[in-house]
Structure formats: structure tokens, C-alpha cells
Amino acid sequence: MNDAPREISRSVDSDDSPKHTRPSVITNRDASTSHPSDRLSKKARLRLTHALIAKSLLELLFVGALATVFYYQTFNPYFRGAVDVADARRVAGWVVDERTPAARVEVQLYINGRFVSSDVAAGARPDVRLAGRADDDWHGFSFDTPPLPHGSYEARVYAMHESGGGLRRVMQLVGQPWRFQVEVETGGQSSTPTSTPTQTPASMTISAPSSTPSLISSPTAAPAAASSPGGDAGVNASREKP
Amino acid sequence: MNLATRDVTARIGGSPEQALTAWEIASVVASALIAEWVVLSIGDGAQWLIAFPLISAFAFIIYSQLTRGESWRDLGCRVDNFGAAMRLLLPPMLAATIFCLAVGWFNESVNFSRWRGGQTILGMPALGFLWGLLQQFILQAFINRRAQMIWGAGWKSVLSVAFVFAALHLPNPLLTLATFTGGAVWAAVYQRTPNLFALGLSHSIMTWVLISNIPPAALHGLRVGFKYFG
Numbered sequence: 489m490n491d492a493p494r495e496i497s498r499s500v501d502s503d504d505s506p507k508h509t510r511p512s513v514i515t516n517r518d519a520s521t522s523h524p525s526d527r528l529s530k531k532a533r534l535r536l537t538h539a540l541i542a543k544s545l546l547e548l549l550f551v552g553a554l555a556t557v558f559y560y561q562t563f564n565p566y567f568r569g570a571v572d573v574a575d576a577r578r579v580a581g582w583v584v585d586e587r588t589p590a591a592r593v594e595v596q597l598y599i600n601g602r603f604v605s606s607d608v609a610a611g612a613r614p615d616v617r618l619a620g621r622a623d624d625d626w627h628g629f630s631f632d633t634p635p636l637p638h639g640s641y642e643a644r645v646y647a648m649h650e651s652g653g654g655l656r657r658v659m660q661l662v663g664q665p666w667r668f669q670v671e672v673e674t675g676g677q678s679s680t681p682t683s684t685p686t687q688t689p690a691s692m693t694i695s696a697p698s699s700t701p702s703l704i705s706s707p708t709a710a711p712a713a714a715s716s717p718g719g720d721a722g723v724n725a726s727r728e729k730p
Numbered sequence: 731m732n733l734a735t736r737d738v739t740a741r742i743g744g745s746p747e748q749a750l751t752a753w754e755i756a757s758v759v760a761s762a763l764i765a766e767w768v769v770l771s772i773g774d775g776a777q778w779l780i781a782f783p784l785i786s787a788f789a790f791i792i793y794s795q796l797t798r799g800e801s802w803r804d805l806g807c808r809v810d811n812f813g814a815a816m817r818l819l820l821p822p823m824l825a826a827t828i829f830c831l832a833v834g835w836f837n838e839s840v841n842f843s844r845w846r847g848g849q850t851i852l853g854m855p856a857l858g859f860l861w862g863l864l865q866q867f868i869l870q871a872f873i874n875r876r877a878q879m880i881w882g883a884g885w886k887s888v889l890s891v892a893f894v895f896a897a898l899h900l901p902n903p904l905l906t907l908a909t910f911t912g913g914a915v916w917a918a919v920y921q922r923t924p925n926l927f928a929l930g931l932s933h934s935i936m937t938w939v940l941i942s943n944i945p946p947a948a949l950h951g952l953r954v955g956f957k958y959f960g
Contacts, residue, residue: 550782551768
């Protein structure tokens with residue numbers, strides 16, 4: 489292939505200049521043909537190297553800054569919240585966007601990976617305010633669990649975040665996934681729990697995450713109960729330190 | 731052969747200089763990839779940020795050319811060899827035009843009114859020429875010349891220019907193929923007759939021929955980089 493470069497290097501510099509009048513010696517791969525003046529001086533080489541390093545660093549910083557800003561805008565890291573209860577009757581908890589504490593957060597419930605319902609976390613949760621998480625009481629959510637056949641389930645609640653002028657919507661898990669068991673089919677007549685009304689229905693056993701001492705709490709009552717975000721032993725306390 | 735051509739076609743010799751030259755190419759290609767794949771992925775409202783990698787690349791290109799003592803004439807900004815360059819460009823341009831017309835006729839997609847623009851900046855003749863000239867400036871006056879400093883004039887440097895040009899048009903398959911072919915032809919012509927105006931004109935004409943004949947769906951709006959998916 490040595491002929492090819494030689495042919496190409498016969499540059500037609502001008503329409504008027506005689507063509508191919510001088511054979512190329514510079515494309516000859518022989519090192520002896522390399523022209524000393526074609527080489528960069530040490531100083532020029534150093535300047536180019538410095539410029540390349542500076543350019544690389546600037547672009548690295550640019551991409552890093554862009555990635556960071558994009559992350560903060562797209563995946564809101566300021567969501568705080570927890571699922572306090574998930575069973576065959578309901579899934580409840582609270583969520584606050586700490587960047588804009590007065591805003592209500594849209595939440596979506598998924599059970600075993602399937603969308604169940606969407607709502608806005610605007611239920612009364614005075615405990616959230618008392619814990620210093622929000623300026624007002626209205627950050628709770630409570631979904632009615634749909635009728636479910638006997639089996640084991642996992643409930644996940646996601647906070648929705650919109651960015652890019654509505655072009656992007658991302659879901660962020662609130663708290664941790666909750667596993668619960670339905671031992672008697674819910675919904676219809678056969679779903680009537682066999683348990684006593686004063687305790688957690690015997691037909692439903694709730695498997696809460698470890699270090700979760702309390703299983704059931706009302707989002708509208710007993711704000712200082714175990715599920716309170718400010719409580720010492722609440723569900724939220726185990727996941728979120730107010 | 732004048733000094734300019736000799737400058738380009740001379741082998742540098744010594745791996746540190748070759749490495750430095752390769753780094754120069756990689757750095758400018760990286761800037762283009764940042765613009766295509768990072769900035770455009772941010773979405774609406776942030777496109778102006780594309781100015782950063784572009785300015786960075788251009789500033790470096792100019793600095794490098796000044797440091798290496800390359801004159802405008804060396805780079806191909808000249809008119810004395812315009813005719814010679816066009817004579818070399820015409821046969822492949824004619825062949826490509828016939829091919830595109832055949833494809834357009836077969837697909838019933840010939841529509842030269844797309845030239846009016848609206849879809850892309852390339853639709854407008856004046857801006858189309860400037861855009862082509864700009865691309866050829868980067869591709870030939872910088873990348874091609876440095877590729878020749880590493881591998882010498884010939885198929886290696888021509889193919890490397892074509893690969894770089896094609897890579898910058900990923901993941902658009904048709905455009906990648908077209909730019910590889912066009913990049914190889916333009917690089918070979920530049921090595922023989924360095925004239926950026928002829929190459930810019932050829933670039934804009936071939937773009938016009940391409941978008942006027944190839945079905946728009948196949949060209950995917952000439953979108954490249956992350957925007958291809960959007």
C-alpha cells in the first residue's frame with residue numbers, strides 16, 4: 489500500500505501549477521525523509537499538551553456539572569417519606585418534598601409491580617409537621633387496597649416527580665417495599681376478615697420491614713403513635729430520621 | 731509540492747508527537763460527542779449549553795493550528811485550486827446523485843422542495859453551505875491533516891477521517907453509512923487538492939440531494955446522537 493499514499497500526496501496545489509512534477513518523498517515511510525522543520529518544537533509541544541489537559545479538565549468539569557444538575561432536576565433527592573402500613577385493606581404513609589414543603593406530592597401505588605392507583609398526598613398527618621418535616625399537616629396518603637386473592641404481595645408507593653417542562657416524569661420509591669400476606673380472599677363476600685375488630689385481622693398477617701415495631705396506624709389519628717415520623721419507635725423512625 | 735503539502739504529508743516520527751496528535755483528534759471528537767450525546771440528552775431549554783463544547787473545540791482547533799504554524803492556505807481556504815478540486819469531486823458526486831435519484835424514484839420520494847428547509851438547518855442553501863464548510867473545516871483542515879501527521883497521506887488517514895465522520899453521525903444508520911462514504915471521498919480529495927470551499931459546496935449539494943431523494947423516515951430527520959431517539 490505504499491503506492492497509495494505516494495499517489496495521493498502528489499498534491500494538485502493549483503490549477504496552474506504543473507501536476508505531478510515532483511515525486512513525493514515525504515510520504516515515503518522511511519524515517520530519513522522526515523523533515524526536521526515538520527516537527528514541533530519542545531515548547532510548542534508543551535503548549536499543546538497543556539492546552540489539551542486544560543480542555544480535557546474543563547470538559548470534564550462541564551460534563552460533571554451537567555450530570556449533577558440533571559440528576560438533581562430529574563431525580564428529586566429531596567423526597568422524604570415512608571409507608572406506615574400496607575395490608576389487605578389499605579396502604580398508607582406520608583411523603584414530603586423538602587425542597588418545596590408546601591407542595592403536595594403525587595403518589596402511585598403498585599402491588600406486585602402492577603399499577604393500582606394514583607393520588608395526591610394531601611391527607612392529614614400532623615405528626616409530619618410536628619416532626620419538622622413540613623410546614624403543614626397535609627402530607628399523608630392512604631390507598632384502599634383492591635380485592636386480592638389469597639397470597640403474598642409486595643406494595644410499593646412511588647412519589648412522582650416532573651421535570652423538563654413536563655417532558656420527564658420519574659418515580660421514586662417512598663420508604664421501602666412492604667410485603668404482606670392475604671390469607672382469605674378479599675373483596676366480595678368471601679373477603680370478610682375472620683379476625684376480631686380490635687386487632688389486626690387474623691386473616692392478614694403483615695410482614696413489616698425489620699425494626700418496625702408498629703404495624704397499623706391511622707394517618708388521621710394518633711399522630712404520636714408508632715408510625716409518626718417523629719416517633720421514637722415508629723415505622724418512619726426506622727427509615728427516616730426526622 | 732509546496733511547503734503546506736509537505737507539512738501535512740510529512741511523517742512526524744517519534745511516538746510522543748504521534749500520541750500528541752492523536753490526542754488532539756480524540757479531544758475534538760470528544761467535544762463533538764459531548765455536544766451530541768450529553769448536552770442534547772438534557773432536553774428542551776438547555777440546548778444553548780451546546781455552545782460550551784463547540785467553543786471549546788473551536789478554540790482548541792484554532793490554537794493548535796496557530797501553534798503548528800498552519801496558514802489559511804495550508805488549511806485549504808484558497809481559490810486557486812477550486813476548479814481542480816471540483817473536477818475531482820464531480821465524478822463521485824454525479825454517481826451519488828444518480829444513485830439517490832434512483833432510490834428516490836423507486837420509493838416515489840423525490841421532492842426537491844424540501845430544500846426550502848423547515849425540517850433542518852441544512853434545508854436552507856446559504857446556511858447549508860456554511861454548515862458544510864464548517865464541517866469540512868473541522869474534518870479536513872484539522873482531523874485529516876493530523877491523521878496525515880500520524881499515518882501519512884493515504885488510505886489509512888483517509889479511512890480514519892471517514893471513520894471519525896461516520897462515528898459522529900451514529901446512531902443514524904443511513905447517515906452513518908452515507909457519511910462514511912462521503913467522508914472517505916472528501917478526505918481523499920482534500921489530500922490531493924486541499925480546497926475547503928469546493929468540499930463545502932460538495933457537502934451542501936450532496937446533503938440537498940440526499941434529503942430530496944431519500945425518504946425522510948429513512949433519514950430520521952438527519953438526527954444524530956442522543957437526539958436520534960427523541
